[in-house]
Amino acid sequence: MAPKVSIQPDLPASSGPVAAPATNPVDWVELVLAESCAQFEEGYQLWLAGDFERAQLCLDQALWIPMTMEAELPDPRLRVFIEEVSAQIIALVDENPQPETNTQYDEAMLEKLLEGELFEFAFAEMEIEPTAPESESNPFPLTHNAVVDSFLNVFTGKKRQAIGDSLKRSQLYVPFIQAVMQEQGVPLELAYLPLIESGYKNNARSRASAIGMWQFMEGTATDFGLRVTWWEDQRLDPIHSTFAATRYLKQLHQEFGDWYLALCAYNAGPGRVRSAIRRGGTRDFWVLAKKKLLPRETMAYIPAFLAALHIAKAPQDFLFEVPDAEERVFEEVEIPFCLELSVLAKANRLSKETLFDLNPALVRRVVPPDQLPYLLRVPLGTAERVVASLSQIPEADRLQWTRYKVRRGDTFSAIAKRNGVSVSSLQQANPGISPKRLQIGQMLVLPIKGGAGPSIPLGLSEDFYTVRSGDTLSQIAQKVGVSVRQLQAWNPSIRPEKLRPGQRIRVRKSGS
Template identity: 35%
Template sequence: MIKTFSAILHLAIWLGYISGSWAVSFPTEASLTTTVPTKTDSIAILDESRNRYPAILRDSKNFMAEAVISDYHGDTLEVIYHLSRIFELLMEADQIGEMNLEDKEEFERFNRTFTNLYTTKLVTVQHVDAPGMAERIRTDITEAIEIEMGDTKFTVVDDRDGHIPLVRTKQVDQFINYFQTKGRKQFEIWLKRYMQYKDLILPILAEHEMPEEFIYLAMIESGLNPKAYSHANASGMWQFIYSTGKQYGLSRDWYRDERRDIVKATHAACRYLKDLNNLFDNWYLTLAAYNCGEGRVLRASKLHQTYDFWQLKSLPRETRNYIPYFLSAAIIAKTPGLYGFKIPKAQPFQFEEVVLEKSADLAVLARVAGIKPKVIREYNPELRQSATPSEGSYTLKLPMGKKDRFLAAWNKIPADERFAPQFVQHRVRYGESLWTISKKYSVSIHDLAAVNKIRNRNKVRVGQKLKIPLKGGRVWGNGTNGGPPGHSKRTYKVKRGDTLGQIAEDFGTRANKIRRWNNMKYGSHLIHPGQKLIIWVKEG
């Protein structure tokens, strides 16, 4: 173990994770297991938790360290799981509110390190379309190419009524060349996604009477990835930040983030773009405002006394690059064959809908539909938890052809086996804190704070009523029965083709924990069909 840990540490140093300004604190094997805090530990935690930011940052660093360890062992799915947890924590931090100066500096430093880590350092995900890859490409190309504003010679490619004018300039050609060379592999992924989602997005654009070229805006913003995330805490295919998403009807709560709902986010993007175009009456300026905000574009237009985008020299460098970047992507995607790209084959994203009146476990829904839990998540990317929302009905998307089978099987399942998460009410007593309450009910303190919209964990008051998310009908871990607190026991029967990493990803846990719970030798991935595995699943 010491030899392995030493190798990991040397790898981390070689990759540049540890520097004079920031260092990853790598956990030992013992520290990766769940322990019950002592009284002294709890006091330290309470003293540290003046607000939720330090705890979120600490957890994010731990997940990043575990991603490094998983990357060293070549477990791609486990790495992706850790990265997704970090994205969730960073989005949660964005929703809390204003940071103090110290927290802001720490988060910005972590964000820079984390972005560099998952886009350039982790070997296992270099061939995976990471959630922040679209932003990374735009940043790289912005740094590499300087757009000269002023008198511009251009060739018109498409200038039909009802469309965004597509023109080629010297600058646009530079971006086209980038996508044909260094950015080719990524653009091929984007083209495949375009083929996958165009039949869903284009009709929505038409419904709002918006130019069809706006689908390429989603392409350069997120690579048409519903779960894309940026360093500015923007999320989803259209990269809404929390405040703008909320303004245009996209909610985010404990259960879901509608910025990642393809249909709802596309409708919201159309309304936002329509408002911007009503302000500027110019599609190029509308796109520029989508990137840097209408205020900056209005100031630049006033300063230069023009609404000609190519004359607005005072716009930020990223925005000056943004329009040529958009035009190059749109021109290639409209006629990929002319630029050396093959039109990829992709299964269109089609689905059937089922209305669920009560909350249900995603694992149960997947089993009833005859698909894997990760497929449920792919079709419903807005879901943040292992269950559908507990308040009100929820429209679940299923792959085509699964609805009839699902309804027939679902109606036969007793209601108590569908797992409906419940909230119990807890009245805060004298001497209690959010931390002690979370331990009492074996729930995450982050989830408890999120459900009750608490920004400062020290500000719970005596007599305050809190909603505690609980789930019934399960065997719960208590530290003595082999399961960690806050986890429920599941038994999984291995199927042909399963891997330990895939099973871990489906249940939202880690391969090394499954090995420990089932007394399997560390490093061993040998499992066989029919084998029963005990899995403790963290609730929330």
């Protein structure tokens, strides 16, 4: 176990008790860091207790709070604190890993591209030219100025390999992305945004825990209909995440009326952009950047994207070779029960890696029990064979899962015996948890093969239900065996007419 960590704001040596608060200015940086510390501490304890989903939300906030305040509070303590929190989170996860997801994450592209380059350009000395107005014939103005040139020099020089590799991967996805964007009325140029966000890697992960090709934070992902659960993370899926990203970008443009500002909000959050506009008295990105009213990364984000876009539109002009990619084709089949993808692959003489690649959102490499029947992608021409094989898969190879909260005195062998499973299967389901380091309140995955033992209702995990597409409150009540009135009593803030996929609803009284 990692030693208990307490991160405290790096306050000046002279700071101490304030005798007369009314006559002393508030140290806003201290308040921001104190809130971030509280989020980190809560996330740290939740992580050690095995409540990884809630822990991740707290740890995300611990980083996000100071990162988004840098523009409004230009204080070196924030940057030092961000680096320290990042290091502590990495150490926590490395020394106390959660049960494996089988997903190996790569570094996010934006951090790689901007590393060491963030302020090699100088907005302050730049002569401001008004951004060309958006029009039907020119929906996304392609500005070219000295700042963009500085990024072009970097992308065709020190970062040439990273840009070249990303361009090659882009060929697989851009036609699909542009088709979605055209349908939604979003400029086709934005199909190249993943060039700087993720390098078109579905498994890209930023230090702030933004994940996937479109680098969604968990909260934003669920707001736009993506499922982020213990079983499935649709941020990793290029199809689902593209639809969500397109809707989000369109919504941001509807608010700000300018694509550059919409992209700033995509990077830093709408609140930061609203604040910059209010303080700067303008909606021109270049003016806001010159005044340094936006977060540092966001100031670089627009010229970096414009530079990448110049390259993507004419790669040969910059001596990039971009071969055509093979089209990825597949069929979809409904899987009515939970099973490992490797079992399905073996039953159909398919490569399990192919199934993993076609279904990247399935982080446990298992058909999720809370989304049955599940629409699974299979190679083109195999759907009929896969459907026929389902009835031939032995009951012993079908899975049911539940979650178990460790109690006082529990051991792996006691838990296994009590629930009718083997110790080895329990260990395989929880590879990141040491039997010698169980903690009260820690959450374990409990596999139940062949229908033996208790099953869990669809979408039900402990005391909560995860809303699925098309669910109504009455359907959920019927599914979990309680009344609608009881659900409303347990969830006073839930509005039945505004249920959304991924939302969590309490369906049992706590502790029952």
